[in-house]
Amino acid sequence: xxxxxxxxxxxxxxxxxxxxxxxxxxxxxxxxxxxxxxxxxxxxxxxxxxxxxxxxxxxxxxxxxxxxxxxxxxxxxxxxxxxxxxxxxxxxxxxxxxxxxxxxxxxxxxxxxxxxxxxxxxxxxxxxxxxxxxxxxxxxxxxxxxxxxxxxxxxxxxxxxxxxxxxxxx
Amino acid sequence: xxxxxxxxxxxxxxxxxxxxxxxxxxxxxxxxxxxxxxxxxxxxxxxxxxxxxxxxxxxxxxxxxxxxxxxxxxxxxxxxxxxxxxxxxxxxxxxxxxxxxxxxxxxxxxxxxxxxxxxxxxxxxxxxxxxxxxxxxxxxxxxxxxxxxxxxxxxxxxxxxxxxxxxxxxxxxxxxxxxxxxxxxxxxxxxxxxxxxxxxxxxxxxxxxxxxxxxxxxxxxxxxxxxxxxxxxxxxxxxxxxxxxxxxxxxxxxxxxxxxxxxxxxxxxxxxxxxxxxxxxxxxxxxxxxxxxxxxxxxxxxxxxxxxxxxxxxxxxxxxxxxxxxxxxxxxxxxxxxxxxxxxxxxxxxxxxxxxxxxxxxxxxxxxxxxxxxxxxxxxxxxxxxxxxxxxxxxxxxxxxxxxxxxxxxxxxxxxxxxxxxxxxxxxxxxxxxxxxxxxxxxxxxxxxxxxxxxxxxxxxxxxxxxxxxxxxxxxxxxxxxxxxxxxxxxxxxxxxxxxxxxxxxxxxxxxxxxxxxxxxxxxxxxxxxxxxxxxxxxxxxxxxxxxxxxxxxxxxxxxxxxxxxxxxxxxxxxxxxxxxxxxxxxxxxxxxxxxxxxxxxxxxxxxxxxxxxxx
Numbered sequence: 001x002x003x004x005x006x007x008x009x010x011x012x013x014x015x016x017x018x019x020x021x022x023x024x025x026x027x028x029x030x031x032x033x034x035x036x037x038x039x040x041x042x043x044x045x046x047x048x049x050x051x052x053x054x055x056x057x058x059x060x061x062x063x064x065x066x067x068x069x070x071x072x073x074x075x076x077x078x079x080x081x082x083x084x085x086x087x088x089x090x091x092x093x094x095x096x097x098x099x100x101x102x103x104x105x106x107x108x109x110x111x112x113x114x115x116x117x118x119x120x121x122x123x124x125x126x127x128x129x130x131x132x133x134x135x136x137x138x139x140x141x142x143x144x145x146x147x148x149x150x151x152x153x154x155x156x157x158x159x160x161x162x163x164x165x166x167x168x169x170x
Numbered sequence: 171x172x173x174x175x176x177x178x179x180x181x182x183x184x185x186x187x188x189x190x191x192x193x194x195x196x197x198x199x200x201x202x203x204x205x206x207x208x209x210x211x212x213x214x215x216x217x218x219x220x221x222x223x224x225x226x227x228x229x230x231x232x233x234x235x236x237x238x239x240x241x242x243x244x245x246x247x248x249x250x251x252x253x254x255x256x257x258x259x260x261x262x263x264x265x266x267x268x269x270x271x272x273x274x275x276x277x278x279x280x281x282x283x284x285x286x287x288x289x290x291x292x293x294x295x296x297x298x299x300x301x302x303x304x305x306x307x308x309x310x311x312x313x314x315x316x317x318x319x320x321x322x323x324x325x326x327x328x329x330x331x332x333x334x335x336x337x338x339x340x341x342x343x344x345x346x347x348x349x350x351x352x353x354x355x356x357x358x359x360x361x362x363x364x365x366x367x368x369x370x371x372x373x374x375x376x377x378x379x380x381x382x383x384x385x386x387x388x389x390x391x392x393x394x395x396x397x398x399x400x401x402x403x404x405x406x407x408x409x410x411x412x413x414x415x416x417x418x419x420x421x422x423x424x425x426x427x428x429x430x431x432x433x434x435x436x437x438x439x440x441x442x443x444x445x446x447x448x449x450x451x452x453x454x455x456x457x458x459x460x461x462x463x464x465x466x467x468x469x470x471x472x473x474x475x476x477x478x479x480x481x482x483x484x485x486x487x488x489x490x491x492x493x494x495x496x497x498x499x500x501x502x503x504x505x506x507x508x509x510x511x512x513x514x515x516x517x518x519x520x521x522x523x524x525x526x527x528x529x530x531x532x533x534x535x536x537x538x539x540x541x542x543x544x545x546x547x548x549x550x551x552x553x554x555x556x557x558x559x560x561x562x563x564x565x566x567x568x569x570x571x572x573x574x575x576x577x578x579x580x581x582x583x584x585x586x587x588x589x590x591x592x593x594x595x596x597x598x599x600x601x602x603x604x605x606x607x608x609x610x611x612x613x614x615x616x617x618x619x620x621x622x623x624x625x626x627x628x629x630x631x632x633x634x635x636x637x638x639x640x641x642x643x644x645x646x647x648x649x650x651x652x653x654x655x656x657x658x659x660x661x662x663x664x665x666x667x668x669x670x671x672x673x674x675x676x677x678x679x680x681x682x683x684x685x686x687x688x689x690x691x692x693x694x695x696x697x698x699x700x701x702x703x704x705x706x707x708x709x710x711x712x713x714x715x716x717x718x719x720x721x722x723x724x725x726x727x728x729x730x731x732x733x734x735x736x737x738x739x740x741x742x743x744x745x746x747x748x749x750x751x752x753x754x755x756x757x758x759x760x761x762x763x764x765x766x767x768x769x770x771x772x773x774x775x776x777x778x779x780x781x782x783x784x785x786x
Contacts, residue, residue: 018465020458022247022399028381033388035244036381038278047330049353049480050454050469109300109379132396133463134403135456167453168471168480
């Protein structure tokens with residue numbers, strides 16, 4: 001699979017995330033032309049006060065979702081590294097959701113295909129909004145090599161538990 | 171079909187007595203006249219209850235609880251929801267706002283709000299998922315504090331879902347109980363936590379997966395939204411410290427902070443300072459509400475006697491009312507009391523007000539050890555904790571204090587066989603609502619001398635009256651913000667706010683119309699309902715459009731020692747303010763004014779009020 005030089009990645013710092021969801025708003029405005037948090041490709045989870053965890057596709061090195069798709073609706077954008085969904089091929093069979101270690105692809109009432117972060121062709125709206133709002137919890141970096149990035153794709157409740165322990169203690 | 175841009179034009183109408191759910195349509199003209207949120211709440215309550223308003227027991231099934239968004243909800247950075255109904259504190263209508271993700275979630279379900287009537291026999295919670303409404307059993311949730319409740323809902327629903335809820339205080343019909351959200355947020359003014367409790371409604375949980383309705387002008391909206399975000403991001407110190415910084419500044423600099431039940435308004439306690447809180451106790455900063463670039467919230471954590479307490483900043487009002495007003499200047503203990511109030515579902519302002527009142531009465535020997543069962547002393551953490559719990563669970567003296575400062579004063583006077591004025595002189599409240607933590611005696615803070623005396627929401631520091639009536643100083647401005655339903659901390663200048671509303675809705679609202687028609691319309695309706703009052707309170711403007719007696723005592727300390735507000739000035743300003751709003755010299759809206767504002771059915775009502783007061 002592709003790991004070419006120009007590919008990007010969204011780096012998150014949970015301690016800087018305010019839990020404001022401006023990223024969700026920006027994402028849905030960009031992709032849907034509406035404020036539609038449920039259709040945002042980035043989702044902030046917050047089960048405990050002060051422990052928000054934004055989750056989105058982390059472009060695993062082995063792209064299990066792409067290999068799992070039976071209709072070839074998913075492919076990797078060689079320029080950015082993003083997973084692109086072809087709406088005309090997706091049947092909402094959920095194979096990609098099952099294959100994803102964090103169950104990140106979203107299925108939303110009103111959309112006939114699965115929603116996955118497309119990295120906005122290299123200029124992610126969520127990152128820009130997070131910077132505009134002065135939080136800088138999200139940043140665009142060159143895609144790190146290796147398998148470690150896959151840890152960020154764990155189920156949100158698991159990540160929340162990890163982060164929460166550090167912020168709140170017991 | 172889109173009704174008004176930015177709104178759906180329909181509410182969920184839920185009857186907890188019968189379990190029936192219906193749709194209530196709100197037409198575009200109504201929105202144009204009352205905007206939404208607070209204004210719409212007053213309109214709905216009047217339409218549904220008007221004729222019998224005075225007989226409606228705020229804690230009876232006949233009261234209606236409204237949970238409403240407005241045209242700016244979800245579109246303007248900084249989200250709020252408006253909670254209202256007949257107030258168990260004032261007997262009027264209070265537009266109580268609270269930051270909660272539930273506000274956008276309701277719109278994402280395709281509705282603008284909820285109207286909740288009747289009362290359930292057994293504890294329930296309302297679960298809304300898109301168009302579906304379920305009234306679910308909450309017997310296992312009843313009794314839980316905020317922290318445990320959110321955990322329990324999380325495990326029942328499988329994911330974090332926006333909610334409004336009550337703690338034990340609301341369940342026990344404590345009149346200082348708040349409608350809570352997101353652990354530390356409260357719609358405190360009005361006492362609507364007790365209204366939820368009286369309906370056996372533990373929580374409202376909303377999971378909305380749809381989009382917000384489209385706006386009228388996407389280009390204009392986008393431009394304005396970016397400019398507001400940039401403006402708010404520029405408020406660097408506010409972002410850093412939130413309102414917590416005021417525990418020092420409002421006390422030391424403007425000398426308008428409640429200290430020991432407002433016996434003083436100035437302090438020089440270096441240790442009562444936000445910087446020390448930041449260093450020692452904040453485990454999370456920034457922390458923001460939905461769509462907010464300000465992040466005035468922080469998460470603080472303290473450990474006292476083996477117990478961990480979690481709270482927000484706390485914000486200034488909690489810091490003042492559960493700190494300095496109780497003589498608590500140790501910040502860790504103030505944070506702990508704030509955390510307790512949040513978890514028990516108490517309004518920190520109203521509860522800190524009645525607690526400070528009780529400690530002063532004890533200090534003066536009006537309340538005795540026999541009355542209370544233990545000693546009440548300023549700054550005594552253990553005793554104050556016990557008092558807060560006794561209020562929440564209505565134990566001992568808590569039974570009396572749970573009625574809020576005004577009713578407690580009247581009850582204690584009766585208990586002691588003295589004239590009510592002998593006890594009411596220590597009650598720092600207006601029309602049943604304890605005054606927010608911004609005094610008027612030093613004249614260095616924002617509220618004017620008539621801020622509370624003339625407010626249609628009594629002591630509410632977020633809805634103060636002032637001159638001139640056609641400016642941001644007037645209560646019309648708060649009525650507008652609370653009706654558009656937006657946070658006053660992220661709001662900007664009037665012109666931009668009005669342009670913003672127009673960009674979302676497609677209206678052609680102007681500043682002139684806001685101050686001469688829309689604001690006065692909402693205030694006039696609220697004023698009439700407040701003057702009707704009942705069943706246990708009746709306000710006479712000649713007696714009750716008045717500051718608490720304490721505000722006429724000169725400040726005893728600080729740079730503005732001797733400061734007070736002259737009664738003649740208050741009288742003169744009141745009359746001028748009434749005149750500018752089209753009310754008579756007693757503050758009763760005239761028949762001409764109510765007709766001019768399109769409140770035709772109030773014409774007979776104001777005539778009757780005048781007759782009753784013997785001023786016709």
